[in-house]
Amino acid sequence: MIRLKVPLIPNENILNNLFDKNIFTVNDFLQKQSSDLQNICKLQCKEITKLKDILTIKCSSSINGYELYLNRSIPNFVQTGIHKLDNLLGGGLMSSNIYEFCGPSSCGKTQLNYSILLNIIMNTKRDIIYIDSRKKFSVNRIKQILKNKYHLTNQDIYGILKKLFVYSVSDIYCCITCLHSLKNKTEPIIFIDSLPAIYLSFVGFLKNDGLCYLNHICSVLKYLCKRNAIIVVTNLAVKNCSPITNNVNEEVHYNQCTNQLDFKPAIGKYWFHVPNTRLMFTTILKNKQQICIHISKSAYLSLNENCILQIDDCGVS
Amino acid sequence: MEFKYQAESGLQLLQRLVARPVIKNLSPLLSDELTSEIIEIIGNASTGKTLFLTECIAKCIAPQHHNGLDTGVVYIDLDGQFDITKLVTVIKRLIKDADEELVKSCLKKLTLINCYDSPTLFVIFQKLKLFLAEDHQVGLVILDSVSANYWQDSISGGEKHMDTYVEKMISLLKICLKDFKVPIIFTKQSYFQSKHDDSCLDFINRRILLQRLDSGYYATVSKKNINICYKFTIDAYGISNICLQSKQ
Numbered sequence: 001m002i003r004l005k006v007p008l009i010p011n012e013n014i015l016n017n018l019f020d021k022n023i024f025t026v027n028d029f030l031q032k033q034s035s036d037l038q039n040i041c042k043l044q045c046k047e048i049t050k051l052k053d054i055l056t057i058k059c060s061s062s063i064n065g066y067e068l069y070l071n072r073s074i075p076n077f078v079q080t081g082i083h084k085l086d087n088l089l090g091g092g093l094m095s096s097n098i099y100e101f102c103g104p105s106s107c108g109k110t111q112l113n114y115s116i117l118l119n120i121i122m123n124t125k126r127d128i129i130y131i132d133s134r135k136k137f138s139v140n141r142i143k144q145i146l147k148n149k150y151h152l153t154n155q156d157i158y159g160i161l162k163k164l165f166v167y168s169v170s171d172i173y174c175c176i177t178c179l180h181s182l183k184n185k186t187e188p189i190i191f192i193d194s195l196p197a198i199y200l201s202f203v204g205f206l207k208n209d210g211l212c213y214l215n216h217i218c219s220v221l222k223y224l225c226k227r228n229a230i231i232v233v234t235n236l237a238v239k240n241c242s243p244i245t246n247n248v249n250e251e252v253h254y255n256q257c258t259n260q261l262d263f264k265p266a267i268g269k270y271w272f273h274v275p276n277t278r279l280m281f282t283t284i285l286k287n288k289q290q291i292c293i294h295i296s297k298s299a300y301l302s303l304n305e306n307c308i309l310q311i312d313d314c315g316v317s
Numbered sequence: 318m319e320f321k322y323q324a325e326s327g328l329q330l331l332q333r334l335v336a337r338p339v340i341k342n343l344s345p346l347l348s349d350e351l352t353s354e355i356i357e358i359i360g361n362a363s364t365g366k367t368l369f370l371t372e373c374i375a376k377c378i379a380p381q382h383h384n385g386l387d388t389g390v391v392y393i394d395l396d397g398q399f400d401i402t403k404l405v406t407v408i409k410r411l412i413k414d415a416d417e418e419l420v421k422s423c424l425k426k427l428t429l430i431n432c433y434d435s436p437t438l439f440v441i442f443q444k445l446k447l448f449l450a451e452d453h454q455v456g457l458v459i460l461d462s463v464s465a466n467y468w469q470d471s472i473s474g475g476e477k478h479m480d481t482y483v484e485k486m487i488s489l490l491k492i493c494l495k496d497f498k499v500p501i502i503f504t505k506q507s508y509f510q511s512k513h514d515d516s517c518l519d520f521i522n523r524r525i526l527l528q529r530l531d532s533g534y535y536a537t538v539s540k541k542n543i544n545i546c547y548k549f550t551i552d553a554y555g556i557s558n559i560c561l562q563s564k565q
Contacts, residue, residue, distance in 0.1 A: 065426070
């Protein structure tokens with residue numbers, strides 16, 4: 001949405017006149033009849049037509065295919081530092097992609113996030129943005145992993161923690177504001193833990209307000225992706241009550257793999273087409289310390305591959 | 318004898334006189350002429366919607382002596398799923414001995430527009446009018462996907478009925494492009510239709526339904542109540558082996 005402002009509109013007086021008549025965005029301006037605008041702006045018809053053309057051209061940017069090809073970013077993998085996961089992902093987390101970690105409660109989604117982000121900081125020294133929507137971010141756990149795995153001193157741990165930016169958001173509005181503020185970062189790595197926590201409060205109302213805000217979040221995420229961000233979003237999985245699933249094969253596969261009832265993501269149909277890659281997590285019944293990770297949707301990986309990871313005092317490996 | 322007068326704007330006159338490339342034989346699924354048609358592509362996630370569009374673009378921008386159509390394409394990307402490297406892969410498959418120079422001349426015919434909200438999209442529609450009047454090469458406009466901003470719009474006072482939403486969006490685009498007689502292809506998710514009716518939007522000339530079943534990928538092309546079903550495969554180089562299926 002492009003708001004009218006002075007460089008677009010010749011001067012403040014005209015701008016204020018337009019605002020008085022509830023014309024705020026470029027689109028509002030273009031929708032109005034030229035004759036009405038003549039009276040509001042006190043300009044001549046010729047000037048209005050010209051202004052309309054200028055606005056149309058200035059406010060819609062297009063890229064030529066060849067330019068895009070020249071400026072394309074070569075797929076850039078950031079290794080998660082967990083061997084099995086890197087293999088599963090074909091090399092690591094790829095830039096301009098949205099990954100979704102989806103699993104039932106306490107299956108190790110957050111633990112995996114911690115391990116991945118610490119590995120990335122240790123190996124690449126890049127900044128990490130962690131959006132925590134449940135106020136559950138545990139610095140103690142981070143310290144524990146660093147101490148046990150890398151045997152760091154407190155001084156080094158401070159250095160690591162300085163690379164980690166935790167944004168604590170209490171509701172979906174804060175989350176949107178927060179994401180907008182990240183727009184001018186170059187190639188950010190963003191973890192959102194977790195999306196359902198801020199979305200589920202809207203479920204059950206007649207109006208689909210929640211979906212509206214989710215849609216907004218998705219738009220911003222797509223924008224960030226175009227600027228080569230890597231985004232990891234965690235999503236909760238809940239028990240599937242309906243006996244019919246779309247993909248029968250997938251269900252059979254789960255059952256073989258984990259011997260457990262299948263789960264479905266808490267944020268469903270609309271969200272499904274947003275992430276580029278979805279990893280489904282399941283705990284293994286016999287051993288609570290293990291997670292089974294399974295690719296259930298991907299734009300570039302072969303589906304139905306899986307790997308098993310171990311959680312302990314040193315994080316996930 | 319009755320004489321009919323018809324007023325014509327300068328733009329319309331120009332359009333009548335300037336020859337625009339004709340889109341014909343775009344894909345085995347769309348083998349006849351598509352002048353000013355509106356084509357809808359429906360499918361779930363990962364059924365090959367964007368890939369199918371990529372194939373169409375490649376066919377359009379490839380030069381005529383390489384079996385292409387040599388026309389320009391405008392691609393409005395609302396979903397952010399379009400991948401330029403995929404397009405180059407497809408072009409290199411279509412044109413066996415493609416060098417950088419040839420790829421460059423092809424890609425120059427593609428215009429890509431990224432957009433993240435509907436008010437900006439409406440401005441873009443207005444711009445297309447100016448753009449197409451200037452560029453006589455453009456023969457196809459693609460919108461991927463029409464449903465991208467529905468939830469945002471429906472809350473902020475927009476249309477709530479999904480079918481009407483699609484109709485409004487496309488008719489807005491159609492009004493801007495009506496003088497140019499270019500076909501419009503747009504995509505939507507398969508859940509995106511109003512309940513109760515069979516979703517027969519009569520402004521759509523053709524509909525392609527993409528499905529992924531256990532036995533492979535299927536495309537059903539419907540035009541005026543005639544359904545033709547095709548089966549195809551997707552590999553690293555794009556869509557291939559499109560063959561006719563008898564109706565099951």
